Every structure is written in structure tokens, then in C-alpha cells.
Amino acid sequence: MRSTGLWMFFFLSTAANATAPFVVASGIEPYQESGTTNTQHVIGSSTLGFEMAPVPEGKRLVVQHVSVIVESSDADLDMNCSTFGGKADGSFGRVTPSHRLLPGPQFRTSPKHTGRSFGRAASQQITLYIDSGLAPEIGCFFSRELSSSDNTFMQGSVTGYLVDSKPKNRRIGNGLQNHKLGNTPLLNGQRVMRKNGG
Numbered sequence: 746m747r748s749t750g751l752w753m754f755f756f757l758s759t760a761a762n763a764t765a766p767f768v769v770a771s772g773i774e775p776y777q778e779s780g781t782t783n784t785q786h787v788i789g790s791s792t793l794g795f796e797m798a799p800v801p802e803g804k805r806l807v808v809q810h811v812s813v814i815v816e817s818s819d820a821d822l823d824m825n826c827s828t829f830g831g832k833a834d835g836s837f838g839r840v841t842p843s844h845r846l847l848p849g850p851q852f853r854t855s856p857k858h859t860g861r862s863f864g865r866a867a868s869q870q871i872t873l874y875i876d877s878g879l880a881p882e883i884g885c886f887f888s889r890e891l892s893s894s895d896n897t898f899m900q901g902s903v904t905g906y907l908v909d910s911k912p913k914n915r916r917i918g919n920g921l922q923n924h925k926l927g928n929t930p931l932l933n934g935q936r937v938m939r940k941n942g943g
Contacts, residue, residue: 759893766827768908773907785898790890791887799878802882803910805908806875807905809871810903812902813885813900815864817898818860822889827843827844827884828871828883829842830879830881835880844871851863851864851865883901
């Protein structure tokens with residue numbers, strides 16, 4: 746029996762020269778975006794994180810894979826990281842459920858150009874749904890307070906696909922009922938009035 750498969754890959758950079766989306770099927774759009782930050786942008790006292798571009802209107806993002814790498818000049822700096830969907834306002838506030846990322850063992854990096862000698866990375870498959878208007882975010886929380894003088898760098902990426910999120914219609918008799926809340930159902934092409942003001 747012959748098996749077939751579809752490999753989808755699309756890279757979307759936050760840079761201004763990002764390429765146009767490549768649509769492989771109606772309503773499905775492969776998605777990948779990355780971001781970086783450092784200790785010039787500490788959130789609170791011991792958190793680094795960044796948000797990516799918000800999910801476009803009329804779409805829903807299905808996240809399938811997340812990766813993150815953190816480099817530091819401090820060998821004793823520990824961390825835990827998570828990814829989630831949040832408001833695209835720079836507040837770094839979680840709206841969707843969060844997925845904890847599991848960093849691997851510490852490894853040595855080349856400090857010649859960066860001054861950072863130690864790194865940890867996480868790369869794992871997840872399933873996370875992010876609705877229109879929300880932004881995918883990655884945050885790492887450290888074992889001590891950070892300051893702008895710390896030489897710590899963080900980079901991450903999110904991969905998945907966008908799908909249409911338009912309300913589906915359900916047939917009732919010869920008419921259609923829109924699933925969107927607040928719509929009155931149609932029955933045989935006529936508007937149906939509910940009792941008790943419903």
C-alpha cells in the first residue's frame with residue numbers, strides 16, 4: 746500500500762523583507778516566526794521574554810513546535826521557560842494555557858564575540874491554539890534577579906500553521922444556522938423567534 750505525505754515548511758521572519766505566505770491548501774497556511782531579546786529588556790526582576798506578531802484576523806494559529814536557546818556568562822544561572830498566547834500589547838500576560846518547555850543540560854558556547862560562555866536549549870513538539878488578535882509568546886524565568894549589566898541572550902521560534910476561523914454553518918431543515926453567538930436560527934428560510942425574549 747502506497748503512503749503519501751505532505752511536508753509543509755514556511756519561514757516568516759520578523760524582518761521587513763519577510764517573504765509572502767505560501768498556501769499549500771485552502772484555508773491552511775504554514776507558519777514559522779522567531780524572536781530575540783536580551784538583558785537590556787528585562788521583564789520584572791528575573792524574566793526575559795518576547796511576543797511575536799499577532800495572529801491575523803479570521804485565522805487561528807495551531808502551534809506544533811517551539812524552540813528556545815538562552816546564552817549567559819553566568820554558569821550558575823538556571824531557568825525554566827514556557828510558551829503561550831497573550832495580548833499583543835507588550836504586557837507579557839498569558840491568555841491561553843501555557844506549555845512548559847524542558848531545557849536540556851548546560852553546554853559551552855564560544856565567548857569570543859559575545860562574552861557568553863554557557864547555554865541551555867529546549868526544542869519540543871506541543872499543541873497550542875492561539876486565536877485571532879493574540880500573539881505567540883515565549884518567556885524564561887531565571888533563578889536570580891537580572892539586570893542590564895548581565896550578559897544574557899534569548900532566542901526562540903514557533904512553528905505550526907494557520908487555519909480559517911470563520912463560524913461554521915449548521916443546516917436546520919431547509920435553512921442554515923450560524924454558529925456565531927447571538928444569531929437567530931433560520932428554519933425553512935424564515936427567521937425563528939424564541940419565546941421569553943430568547
